[in-house]
Amino acid sequence: MTQVTVKDLAQTVNTPVELLLQQMKEAGLAHTKASDAVNDAEKQKLLAHLRAAPGDKSGDGKKITLQRKTTTTLRAPGSKTISVEVRKKRTYVKRSAEEIAAEEAVAKPAAAPVAEPVVQESTANIVQEAEQRRIEAVEQARLAKEAEAKAAREKAEEQARQAQEAAPAPVAAPVVEQPAAERTERKKEESRRSTRREDDDRRDRKPAAQRPQGRKISLRDGDEDGGRRGRGGRNRNKRRNEHGFQTPAGPIVREVQIGETITVADLAAQMSVKGGEVVKFMFKLGTPVTINQVLDQDTAMLVAEEMGHKVKLISDDILEEQLAESLKMEGESFQRAPVVTVMGHVDHGKTSLLDYIRRAKVATGEAGGITQHIGAYHVKTEGGMITFLDTPGHAAFTAMRARGAKATDIVILVVAADDGVMPQTIEGIQHAKAAGVPIIVAVNKIDKPEADPDRIKNDLAQHDVIPEEWGGDTQFVHVSAKQGTGIDELLEAVLLQSEVLELTAIPSASGRGVVIESRLDKGRGPVASILVQNGTLHQGDMVLVGVNFGRVRAMLDENGKPIQEAGPSIPVEILGLDGTPEAGDEMTVVADERKAREIALFRQGKFREVKLARASAGKLENIFESMGQEEKKVLNVVIKADVRGTLEALQSSLTELGNDEVEVRVVAGGVGGITESDANLALASNAVIFGFNVRADAGARKIVETESLEMRYYNIIYDIIEDVKKALTGMLGSDLREQIIGVAEVRDVFRSPKIGAIAGCMVIEGTVLRSRPIRVLRDDVVIFEGELESLRRYKDDVSEVRHGMECGIGVKSYNDVKVGDKIEVFEKIEVARTL
Template sequence: MSKLRVYQLAKEFDISSKELINRLVELGITVTNHMSTLEEETIGILKELYGKVEEEPDEKKVTEKKNKKNKDSSEITEHKEQNGDKNMIKIPETIAVQEFSEKIEKNVSQIITKLMGLGVFATANQEIDFDVAATIALEFGIEIEKEEVKEENEFGFDQTPDKLEDLKERPPVITVMGHVDHGKTSLLDAIRDTHVTEREAGGITQHIGASEVELNGKRIVFLDTPGHAAFTSMRARGASITDIAILVVAADDGVMPQTIEAISHAKAANIPIIVALNKIDRPNANPDKVKQELSENGVLIEEWGGDVICAPVSALKGEGIDNLLEMILLVAEILELKANPNKLAFGTVIEAKLDKSRGPVATILIQNGTLKVGDSIAAGAAYGRIRAMINSLGKNIKIAGPATAVEILGLSDVPEAGDSFNATKEDKVARQVVEKRRTKMREENLNATAKVSLEDLFKHIQDGNVKELNIIVKADVQGSVEAVKQSFLKLNNDEVKVKVLHGGVGTITESDIMLASASNAIIIGFNVRPSSTVTNLAKAENVDLRTYRIIYEAIADVEAAMKGMLDPEYKEVVLGKVEIRATFKVPGAGIIGGAYVKEGKVTRNSKVRLVRDGIVVFEGEISSLKRFKDDAKEVATGYECGIGLENYNDIKEGDIVEAYIIEEIKRG
């Protein structure tokens, strides 16, 4: 005689699990619940007690039981056929008693009675987990299986491809990029002043991070968080929401470092560029010079034989605005931007915040489908039912279609910029999806692996994970940038192609880190030093940031990494940073800097480099370190000191002295 569980034996005796448990208690046999396993001896005793089951069966009772069984069987079969699955009924991880009763087509009172028999007390609206539901279903002779909640694709839950007849033309989404002071904001203001579809008293007030304009009955959506930093930080999170990039270049200034960065970011995102040649009204404007500089940076305009449209404008005087908008619509027409408004909405969170009076507030861009007040949505790790929608003019709206930016209220938490959002048919679906996302995020954080670095590059190559090594180069002068870029491009081999995404003059910036993070690139700095903020951001984003003083060392490191020979023996450890606040001439000692230790510490035997405006101007050793008039071995954060550099006197106020040591790496 094999062992049986309480509920199995109760089923055999045609009694409830609760009744059987009570009988066992009377016999002095303790069991915890319906899942408890019974010994053979106990089963034998119970068989004797319920011996009537073994006896000659009563024909009438057998007929009744058979009829009941056939009825239950036909009900189950009918239910399964209605659900399109003749083998199994599927239910989620948790399910309300009422919904469960409908699934297996039994009365709620029957379910609750069975639950009480199992020692579970629940009302019709309360939820039970899958294991309990499976036990109840088994008592009714029904088999069930767990239903998995799946996110069908990156943005939505509807796997059904859009039918060609359902697709409608949608407005283009534009991001404005360019160098500081070249007129990005002025251009947006000029566009709004003349083409915003609806006006408020006292002029336009932008309430959310996007604005809409209209030309010849067609809408254009401008993101009000322009600039490549914001653009790339969203792309780093997987959000590709921009259709066209407007590159604003001042006709009297030309291509500047941030212009080159913007070009690199737009090309990395693989989106079309339209050049807005601003400030053409200036007397010293030189459009041909700008076009020449653009061609040198890989942007060849149409009149020079390229495919990039160039529109001359004056944001100040409002000239050329209509022409620019027409060019945008022309490019949009070529791109054939379409969406299906007749489906549940999905899109991207542009920005989000916690408002003291309104709770979590998110600005979202609907990329496909239509969103309505009252819809349930899952946005990143937040979910909820939309209580209100506000458009770019601050007006409450009930419905928003594709390529519309709205501010929404009703979320459970604050999502992050770049998160995808999906409208769902039911609240519980949104909640289940978000729970699944949170679990996945926790797992990813626990199993987080660094992005490509020189140390593990060869392993990635062997595993087949890297076919292209992306590099960003920053140096002190343009000549060095070009030399480093050309040297890296010569390292291409059959397994890996080296691609220099961006090369620029000046120190490494946060924008460089975000571009590297989005493109899985390595940053090589030559004769430049990043600030503490940038270094910390690189660590947070797992970006491999390396600085060199000798060009051949950088090339040798990358080449060795590609061949799997990189085996660094020494590591530089930055101890601290000291700011020069005054300088003093001391007879016999030269120029001494009156300094303040901003972070970390500086020691007498540490090596130092003098950084001025992000550029390394000296590297050597400390000749003297004093606290007041006494020699000091070490000065910590928050203290002042006098510092002298070995054989170097060109110390100036505002310089940063970076103290570091070289540590030998222990080989495992």
């Protein structure tokens, strides 16, 4: 038989020790101290007493007060934690003996169906059940008393009404006035009470034994035990929750859109969670990340699904389509200035022509007297404004000329009247025709005595450039860039052609354009030359340029003066991008930085995938091609240039050099000065460093000097290409070639006991030298290869025998020489190889 102390039992039933001792005394138990032992039989006796006498006998015996306080913590999405504390206090008054008898009579039918539990219950559950039954009995007794009072009031009202009807009219008037008002007020109060009772009856129809026990706190209920709420508590909670927030019934599943890449912060925002939760989750997966780190599509999809959300993968083109839809050009159209590109062969006078038009010395500032970059200028003429693009004429700048043709409206093809049509002239024609741009031919150097304009027309007609006087559609203008002859006629031809094209733009729209050139300035960072093609570009606009983006911090015109905006056909330099874009990239103004970053990262991911795919394919192709072949000799180079266009031209030209045995591999290329990292990369890859119009910093120079690296500076593209050619030629080495020096024919054979067979010969070709190797030919077939043992003329040993002279030849280690054989004397020489 298990025994516990009174103190332990009080803690178990959550009752004060003094109250429990009082209840045990009333039950007839002899316990007086907290340390007294209580056995199972005494527990059952105490339980029977509590069941038989509901209510509390402690204190004054008239009332009992119950207090409850429950605290819970809620976490609302996107906000701080909220602590909710529910406090309830109820006081029950003890009724008289008659009321208790009536309560028991009412409670018996309700409690009859409830059978006594067969199994032994714990003391805590028994006390709780007794308390519940007591509360129900008190409530039912109260309802019965209110019913009796109601009946009594109705009976009294009926008697008063009958008395009023029987009384005389004059006397009854002052007597009935006051009871009528009181009766009206009583009827209103009774109606309110009746409504409350009906609501309580509907809620309390279930027997107590069928009500749920031990429910947890909920904001929806506002009580800690749904089966033991009082009428007042229910009504108060109901009214309170009409305007309160509700806890979600389950986790909210959101649709997360994931593109090629996404940052941790953006992923968390789409899932409506804090970024720190995503970081913590990825730490658990074994992948430490930061909140600004970019995740690939597979990783982001795994994280979102593991955190209980749906994933929607964005296709490769959906972002570009959304960008195109948001960049619709709307507004009134106006005529814009034409964009003219000047093309032609090297030293045919392109830059000199622009120099005369702009009244500035541009050609004198170019290294070597040639244009290394695409230059953009806009000039105002009497007929209107014209924007000029000057492209280099060297063969290495084919890509730059192609971009110039795509960004232009009209092409001026400059041809020197004394030189004629050259390779770059033909190339310019091809680019203009591929872009569908009209051509105006400027026949330059017309002032020279050896100029022949008619020959120029004949040569260009062979390439489908037909003059207007010959029935074609191409205007030919004779000009002299030095003397200014024909310049006005050339500008009139450009303006006439632009009128025919009907060039228009929408200045009120957002700016759109193309990158002409880009470079990395040491003090200002990335600088991009932009030709605005439509709309207006303002300082402060957020722009997307290829895989780069940024806010326009400053804008400069071609003279370096700051401007606030640039309209259609205006070339400007912008500062504020996060990198140097590729020449030819499209520039667009976007609404916000987040959209620009998203599309830029998306494009970078696609570019990286394409680059890796090409690299993998190239490796596989190289593996298959190199099977059974000797390994190629490779010249590794690191190129740094001043602008992006020159860098591309150099990379393209150098990689085209080489053959099946040697090649040039551009390990790295970039815009800006030569840095310490460039020098370390050249050291690791055993590469040569080329700087084009840039210089190395102190850290790079120190590494170059310490490690004896090869570093060269250039400012003319011809020089760097020629030096690389020489280096590749040296890597080829030389070939060993055989050269026949002389041939002797055997006329007779003599036998010597000491030497053996001696061939009597006549030199029929060249000179026979004793120190050279020989071959013995019989019927023009080589039968022996070796060297001479002796060469005599008569009895003297000689070193050589010339053509037409006789001699005796002894062949070393060979005695089967016969009449008619030929002895061929040859030597091996090294011949340098070239590309």
